[in-house]
Amino acid sequence: MAGVGIWFLGFVAVIYVYYRVQKHLARSRRLPPGTMGWPIIGETMKFYTQHPNLFFSSKQKRYGEIVKTRILGYPAVMMATPEAAKLVLVTQAHLFKPSYPVSKEKLIGRSAVFFQHGAHHQRIRHLLQACFTPDVIRESVGEIESLALRTMNSWEGRSICTFAELKKFSFEVGFMLSCGNDDHVDKDELLQTYRTMEMGYNSMAINIPGFKFNKSMTARKRLHTIIAGMVERRRDSGVMKSDVLGTLMKDPALTLDQIADNVIGVVFAAQDTTASVMTWLVKYLSGSPSILADVKAEHDEIRASKSSDDEGLTYADCKNMPLTHRVILETLRNATVLSFTFREATEDVEYNGYLICKGWKVLPLFRNIHHNPDIFPDPYKFDPSRFEKAPKPNTFLPFGNGVHSCLGSELAKLEMFIFVHHLVTKFRWDLLEPKAGIDYRPFPVPKEGMPMRVSQRRTKAE
Numbered sequence: 103m104a105g106v107g108i109w110f111l112g113f114v115a116v117i118y119v120y121y122r123v124q125k126h127l128a129r130s131r132r133l134p135p136g137t138m139g140w141p142i143i144g145e146t147m148k149f150y151t152q153h154p155n156l157f158f159s160s161k162q163k164r165y166g167e168i169v170k171t172r173i174l175g176y177p178a179v180m181m182a183t184p185e186a187a188k189l190v191l192v193t194q195a196h197l198f199k200p201s202y203p204v205s206k207e208k209l210i211g212r213s214a215v216f217f218q219h220g221a222h223h224q225r226i227r228h229l230l231q232a233c234f235t236p237d238v239i240r241e242s243v244g245e246i247e248s249l250a251l252r253t254m255n256s257w258e259g260r261s262i263c264t265f266a267e268l269k270k271f272s273f274e275v276g277f278m279l280s281c282g283n284d285d286h287v288d289k290d291e292l293l294q295t296y297r298t299m300e301m302g303y304n305s306m307a308i309n310i311p312g313f314k315f316n317k318s319m320t321a322r323k324r325l326h327t328i329i330a331g332m333v334e335r336r337r338d339s340g341v342m343k344s345d346v347l348g349t350l351m352k353d354p355a356l357t358l359d360q361i362a363d364n365v366i367g368v369v370f371a372a373q374d375t376t377a378s379v380m381t382w383l384v385k386y387l388s389g390s391p392s393i394l395a396d397v398k399a400e401h402d403e404i405r406a407s408k409s410s411d412d413e414g415l416t417y418a419d420c421k422n423m424p425l426t427h428r429v430i431l432e433t434l435r436n437a438t439v440l441s442f443t444f445r446e447a448t449e450d451v452e453y454n455g456y457l458i459c460k461g462w463k464v465l466p467l468f469r470n471i472h473h474n475p476d477i478f479p480d481p482y483k484f485d486p487s488r489f490e491k492a493p494k495p496n497t498f499l500p501f502g503n504g505v506h507s508c509l510g511s512e513l514a515k516l517e518m519f520i521f522v523h524h525l526v527t528k529f530r531w532d533l534l535e536p537k538a539g540i541d542y543r544p545f546p547v548p549k550e551g552m553p554m555r556v557s558q559r560r561t562k563a564e
């Protein structure tokens with residue numbers, strides 16, 4: 103009798119294993135095509151060392167526009183169609199939560215808006231959104247212009263690292279809009295502390311003395327202390343402001359940590375992205391003399407409408423630079439400084455007959471969409487005229503799309519309008535290494551931050 107029981111149990115076990123294997127195979131057959139690379143590290147090295155276009159386009163040729171891989175230890179699906187980007191970022195965004203490397207989450211702070219999902223995300227986003235509406239940022243034109251001029255005047259007769267200088271400028275703008283002007287804050291120390299903190303963004307999250315990440319976390323604690331000091335001073339004085347800090351302080355449900363994480367996060371988001379796009383702007387204009395001449399003419403006309411050389415730009419001026427606007431859009435497309443974003447599927451999702459498994463990372467590839475010749479013909483050519491017509495929906499995603507789309511896009515463009523205006527009307531510049539390659543840090547920037555020599559124009563015609 104016992105023998106029959108063992109046979110029966112064995113039979114059930116075989117059926118069970120067979121059933122599980124079949125289920126696994128059926129699931130595997132529904133996964134997108136592609137290779138997963140080496141165990142654990144997968145294809146991380148290739149992904150981060152190759153030109154991002156190359157990595158995907160070689161896969162695209164072989165497997166199509168939805169491809170599976172393994173990156174940073176996680177199975178992942180990369181998607182390079184406008185429809186897929188729309189699904190992940192807009193229509194089914196609730197099924198894909200943001201997902202970032204641990205080091206970044208710890209350094210910026212877990213409560214920052216980028217890392218939130220669902221109702222809590224909407225609440226924080228709604229608060230921050232109010233700080234960057236056109237009505238709010240139009241009030242900052244004068245201050246942004248002063249910061250731009252102070253930065254650019256300091257370049258006179260010097261060879262500068264363009265990216266580093268523009269990063270300082272966009273940091274100052276981001277901080278000014280986030281925290282206003284607090285005389286108790288030592289701006290140089292603040293900038294230095296930020297630089298130390300961000301050195302750890304792409305390092306291993308090992309918080310032990312001696313490791314880079316630990317140094318960055320110490321700097322992060324210092325930033326928290328600086329922000330806590332600002333909060334305390336504002337509470338003591340009873341003055342309520344409507345910048346990012348003031349807006350977050352008005353919500354009684356937010357803790358000091360939540361406020362600090364979001365201030366640190368906004369300043370983080372405002373810097374490298376904008377500085378990297380402005381660096382590319384200068385690069386593309388330098389390589390396109392006829393476009394540069396037309397842009398200069400557009401800005402000379404604005405200058406000519408002013409009663410004196412010192413009269414500043416207005417918001418209306420910045421909204422009336424159509425060619426410069428197209429140049430900015432084309433720079434955003436061609437440079438695509440954020441090549442992709444990361445999400446994680448919160449449940450199994452079917453797309454075009456493929457299965458995206460719960461827990462897998464999902465990467466909409468902005469860069470590949472922006473360089474798809476069927477969408478943007480001759481995609482590597484710098485051609486602002488392609489923006490004389492609005493791009494089709496979901497094909498132009500420099501600021502992302504949907505629930506997590508960029509909150510600072512209008513501010514970033516405003517900075518660029520003001521920067522280009524003063525650059526072309528007041529300065530001459532020469533790139534010192536015009537043929538240099540590209541550094542991926544991970545934002546693509548011309549090598550060595552694009553050194554250039556700058557001098558003031560002596561006459562308008564020069």
Ligand code: HEM
Nearest residue numbers: 215216371372375376379443500501502506508509510514
């Ligand atoms: C040219 C410059 C910029 C570019 C290319 C850029 C690009 C982006 C992109 C692609 C996203 C979406 C990321 C995702 O979906 O995962 C994003 C989000 C965000 N950006 Fe920007 N950005 C720029 C400038 C700025 C500036 C100046 C600010 C702040 C003042 C800012 C604040 C934010 C914030 C707070 C988010 C997160 C929104 C959320 O999660 O709801 N960005 N940005």
